Amino acid sequence: MYEIRGLNEECGVFGIWGHPEASELTYIALHSLQHRGQEGAGMVVSNGSYLFGARGMGLLTDALTKDQLRSLKTFPYAIGHVRYATTGGSELSNVQPFLFKSHHGDLGLAHNGNLVNAMNIRRALEDEGAIFQTSSDSEVFAHLLRRSKAGGKKARIKSALRQLKGAFAFVIMHEDSLTVAVDDHGVRPLMLGKIDGAYCVASETCAFAAINAEYIRDIEPGELITMTDDGIDFDRYTETDKPNMCSMEYIYFARADSEFRGTSTYTIRKALGKALYKEMDVEADIVIGVPDSSLAAAKGFSDASGIPQEQGLLKNRYVGRTFISPGQEARERAVRMKLSPVKDIVDGKRVIVIDDSIVRGTTSKFIVKALRKAGAKEIHMGVSSPPIKNPCYYGIDVSTHAEIIASKKSPEEICDRIGADSLTYLSVERMHEVYRTYGSRGECDACFTGKYPIEIIDQVLPQEKDLKTKGV
Template sequence: MLAELRGLNEECGVFGIWGHEDAAQISYYALHALQHRGQEGAGIVVTNGEGFQVIKDEGLVNEVFAGNRLNDLKGHGGIAQVRYSSENGRGIENVQPLLFRSTTGSISLAHNGNIVNAVELREHLERQGSIFQTNSDTEVLAHLIKRSSGSLTQRDRVKKALSMLKGAFAFVMLTEDSLMIAQDPNGLRPLSLGKLGDAWVVASETCAFDIIGAEHVRSVEPGELIIINNKGIHSERFAPAADSAMCSMEYVYFARPDSDIDGINIHMARKRCGKRLAREVKIDADVVTGVPDSSISAAIGFSEESGIPYELGLIKNRYVGRTFIEPSQELREKGVKMKLSPVRQVVNGKRVVMVDDSIVRGTTSKRIVTLLKEAGATEVHVVIASPPLVSPCFYGVDISTDSELIATNRSIDEIRELIGADSLTFLSPEAMLESIGRPDTTKNCGQCLACFTGEYPTDIYSDTALPHEKERVR
């Protein structure tokens, strides 16, 4: 569904490279491939071994690096990020990568995820004299590294600092002599390692490797710290690997269909979810359509399995996006018409199966059902290629309260009535896991199901839990 309208957003996408003289240009192309992960800010930091150069700003990648700005970035190593920000994280000061200059060694960091004990650590650091320049939890790691014992090596300071973090984090870190990569012990956020000639690259999604011509080597392992420098690549652990818990919403919505996560192709996983839905529910209908773009794969799978023809019943306007501000409530209700248009000739007089990836608040689903019926659809049957979202996410997905979620404390039939559908079907957690095809190595088959079940793979600290959720804090 449309992230801009439904309020479901992922924190960001990160990229890193070491050992290539065109590090900035390659990072720029990689950020374009990751643009879907964040549209509010972008930045690149590079080093030539004798200092850092940085360009970052609010806006899309092609806006931030318009003209010849990339020509100012010279270096063989770099890190980059595209960013989505929450309400309290906006502003140029929070755009990453963050750069911290010091006479004892400068460092730049970029991050995907959310550190659930960030407030606790921040308060502790401030009591010790640290002064923070941003609202980003990424800055916590920089202060932890700098305040570690001076007798430790840089590698050990980084390991010690990382071991203090709880939650979801995929870090890329750049010093003048190395690129460092770290994945949280549960592997909650995707992070992949690749090779581009003699250079090493790392990215939130493998689609970034395709655009730059890199070879995907492997996923970064939970609890792993990788250090890449002119001597080569070195891997070790900063923490033991916990139960693997990759975010399920990466497979359902966030990742691009051409990306692979842990060897599983996103398009094929979504297609299998659609096929499973078609086996679980029998609907007499004339046409299947998907809500662009993340639901198209599941819609194709539903069509193939059910035998109901797939059609483009909804068309996305790709030129609205960021320019659509939040005006009056009356105009906001018209927002879906700016983003989506029904194809009247496809749906008029037809019984329509509308396939979507998820339902968050339900307001957009209601508007789309209304659009289809106004275009002449006689019935609209909504099928969702994931389970109902019933719990907030504390790991970097912008679902912060129970009250935002239509499925919390409502039955399926109550949700169906609210969105105006003729029928409503969700995929069960078990069917979703089986369809995606994650290895059955843990009780959750290697995926985080917290937003579907309320069972969190890590401790949830008091600074992240909301008042009515304190009983869930472990």
């Protein structure tokens, strides 16, 4: 649901080739990826000769009507997208998958991530006469693809991809093929699966579980996979390979049952909680996790420390975003509606609260205040990630510097601000140690360290991009 702490995933994608129930499976898969974007959703399908699409605003169930779904039902090839819209971009024209028509054929496009040179390319293309229909960075790819002089569809896709910088997991549909590509840093996840002999791809493996597909493997940085009726072709669009998967996918964004390299996010979060215990020397009576994304880390902390884990905070799952508007006061009201302490669990206790991240500090401040009111004797905050100090240019809306509390304040000052008795963050080193244990080849940690693995050419945050594109 709508996130109140200032961390928002940008998108989720899905694609399937050659299954009689492709569009229904896509709908179900998108449903399980809904946590990655709630502002809009859509599908593009192929009958082998033409592409057809439907998209709409809001949650999947609102975005696609029954009539639209019925009209897409009989097609064996489908792609889908759920979108989180950044400031200024919450409009239908930006909802994906995009569907482009030309005399060369149709093109369906779904993108997860953010390009860091799209504005530069767009300006150059506009100067040459190109007209853009959306303010989305993803449309740049369609123009580059259409203009490529390379021989053959795959060569044209490769040449367009090579001009892009930034984070992308692309799902590209032509009438007769489905092509997927991941940037050479592998910032955004994309997984390969199979169901009834048909291949499928998804941002997270929870989509495979929802449709009963087999999870085959993670798609590698720089990889290019093409599916046609003749089978599947594994290739690369670049020889460069510098893995930098987004750390926040493990910490917060991905669903707990989603797997990376065969390990669930739940297990990785539990290990982060265990690692935090090594850095947090505090005595307490109970450990509580902030529901839902921090419950696994709280379990890991509890296992390592021997301090019992209790459900001291409950989450109201039915808080719609209708009531939540921007602004500090509204945000505080939203947290109050969303989280409440269980009084007899925390009353008179020394409590360790485990949260996966702190962005603005609004949620933490509310939690501490509410737990004190419920009678907690001491409140020690443990964060199973390092301090977030920098915005993200690669497809996550982590707010701007001005809103990120740790960009200006030390942990001691933050502790003071949120009113806790102590505050401990996981160190960057231990975080990477945990990832290495689970087979990681390298993670992006730029929002913690400021070391951006991909040069930021446009110097524009994703949430500012739409405004800039419109010349605001």
